[in-house]
Amino acid sequence: MNCPLESKKIILGISGGIAAYKAAYIASALVKRGADVHVVMTDSALKLIQPATFWAITSNQVITDIFEPPQKREIVHIALPQSADIMLIAPATANVIGKLANGIADDMLTTMALVAKKIVICPAMNVDMYQNPVVVANMDKLRGLGYEIIEAESGRLACGDEGVGRLAEPDKIVEHLEAILSGASQDYSKINVLITAGPTHESIDPVRFISNRSSGKMGYAIAAEAAARGAKVTLISGPTDLAAPSGVEVAVVQTVREMYDEVISRVASSDLFISAAAPADFRPAQPKAAKIKKSDHYTLELDQTEDILAAVGASKGNTVVVGFAAETDDLIANATEKLHRKKADLMVANYVGEGSEVFGGEANQVTLITHQSEPVELPKMSKRSVAKQILDYVKSNFLEDVK
Numbered sequence: 144m145n146c147p148l149e150s151k152k153i154i155l156g157i158s159g160g161i162a163a164y165k166a167a168y169i170a171s172a173l174v175k176r177g178a179d180v181h182v183v184m185t186d187s188a189l190k191l192i193q194p195a196t197f198w199a200i201t202s203n204q205v206i207t208d209i210f211e212p213p214q215k216r217e218i219v220h221i222a223l224p225q226s227a228d229i230m231l232i233a234p235a236t237a238n239v240i241g242k243l244a245n246g247i248a249d250d251m252l253t254t255m256a257l258v259a260k261k262i263v264i265c266p267a268m269n270v271d272m273y274q275n276p277v278v279v280a281n282m283d284k285l286r287g288l289g290y291e292i293i294e295a296e297s298g299r300l301a302c303g304d305e306g307v308g309r310l311a312e313p314d315k316i317v318e319h320l321e322a323i324l325s326g327a328s329q330d331y332s333k334i335n336v337l338i339t340a341g342p343t344h345e346s347i348d349p350v351r352f353i354s355n356r357s358s359g360k361m362g363y364a365i366a367a368e369a370a371a372r373g374a375k376v377t378l379i380s381g382p383t384d385l386a387a388p389s390g391v392e393v394a395v396v397q398t399v400r401e402m403y404d405e406v407i408s409r410v411a412s413s414d415l416f417i418s419a420a421a422p423a424d425f426r427p428a429q430p431k432a433a434k435i436k437k438s439d440h441y442t443l444e445l446d447q448t449e450d451i452l453a454a455v456g457a458s459k460g461n462t463v464v465v466g467f468a469a470e471t472d473d474l475i476a477n478a479t480e481k482l483h484r485k486k487a488d489l490m491v492a493n494y495v496g497e498g499s500e501v502f503g504g505e506a507n508q509v510t511l512i513t514h515q516s517e518p519v520e521l522p523k524m525s526k527r528s529v530a531k532q533i534l535d536y537v538k539s540n541f542l543e544d545v546k
């Protein structure tokens with residue numbers, strides 16, 4: 144499948160924020176995906192990072208000065224944004240955001256922004272600046288005018304403060320751009336989706352726990368796909384190494400009990416619940432407060448954990464419920480039995496036995512099982528493509544009335 148960024152002309156506007164160095168990673172990621180990247184820098188950005196970096200990464204001239212005579216017989220600040228597919232401003236300073244919100248065009252970047260068809264803004268600044276009512280109002284105004292804003296993230300800021308203001312993760316920014324340029328339909332824009340992903344950790348003692356081989360990649364792929372199609376997505380994730388998908392609210396939990404509480408408190412307001420997590424079936428009956436010694440001759444007793452999918456199925460109201468059945472034997476029979484027992488609407492059956500490479504892998508081969516129709520066996524494909532197929536199937540079979 145072609146990458147949505149292949150042969151796309153992208154203007155990367157860089158303004159004078161300390162995160163300007165991260166724009167080099169973004170430029171490189173866009174070029175690797177086949178995009179034709181044209182960098183435009185403000186005077187302040189030039190004081191923080193050298194244009195030669197971007198010339199070397201993009202193989203295009205870096206544009207900095209509105210009065211510099213162009214190489215071709217064309218007015219660059221008009222011709223380039225007219226011909227570009229999208230303009231990305233990363234990082235966007237408070238100053239640039241303020242200028243854009245007020246139609247000010249006093250340099251190359253802001254002038255091009257008045258011509259560009261589609262603009263994505265990635266703000267980055269100190270937390271006090273980010274929460275300043277003028278900046279908040281400017282961002283609201285831009286949103287209302289159709290600009291896409293990829294919100295800054297929380298964390299330790301360059302100035303030493305803690306709080307919101309860090310540039311969104313470069314990979315997230317690139318993913319977001321891919322979603323926009325893929326022309327993904329916004330068919331989930333009215334749908335609230337609640338998804339679980341990953342394993343759980345059930346403590347044996349302070350240093351040991353029971354877990355399983357789930358990587359969380361399938362659930363994260365569904366969350367990313369649903370968000371790209373406009374859904375409001377909440378992801379309840381067990382411990383994983385994965386980055387939060389763009390535009391998804393993530394609550395990280397450790398145990399089945401915590402996952403259960405998060406799901407139950409949110410499921411009533413969800414149109415669709417997808418249980419892609421692998422919560423532990425058992426937890427230690429009496430986790431120890433102190434480390435168990437090798438010499439203790441300890442016998443581990445287990446209790447059953449809460450059954451999250453069954454609890455949701457038993458009281459689901461109007462929520463469409465999708466479960467995953469990871470089986471090593473009698474895949475279809477076991478998954479069909481699970482569909483009935485958990486009162487789910489759809490069961491996604493996947494074989495996880497020897498040679499399947501599902502856990503931690505990038506691909507999956509699943510069969511969709513419902514009460515109404517014959518099982519639909521899908522070929523092996525990437526987890527993101529499986530996510531797309533599941534959402535397509537759910538939309539046409541269960542969500543017609545919501546739209």
Ligand SMILES: Cc1cc2nc3c(=O)[nH]c(=O)nc-3n(C[C@H](O)[C@H](O)[C@H](O)COP(=O)(O)O)c2cc1C
Nearest residue numbers: 158159160161162185187188236237238239267268
């Ligand atoms: C070291 C340094 C780091 C800065 N980082 C930021 C930043 O992260 N975000 C921001 O809005 N302004 C930041 N500023 C302030 C801007 O550079 C300043 O407002 C400038 O006028 C922005 O110009 P521009 O928007 O045309 O690039 C920083 C300034 C300095 C000296």
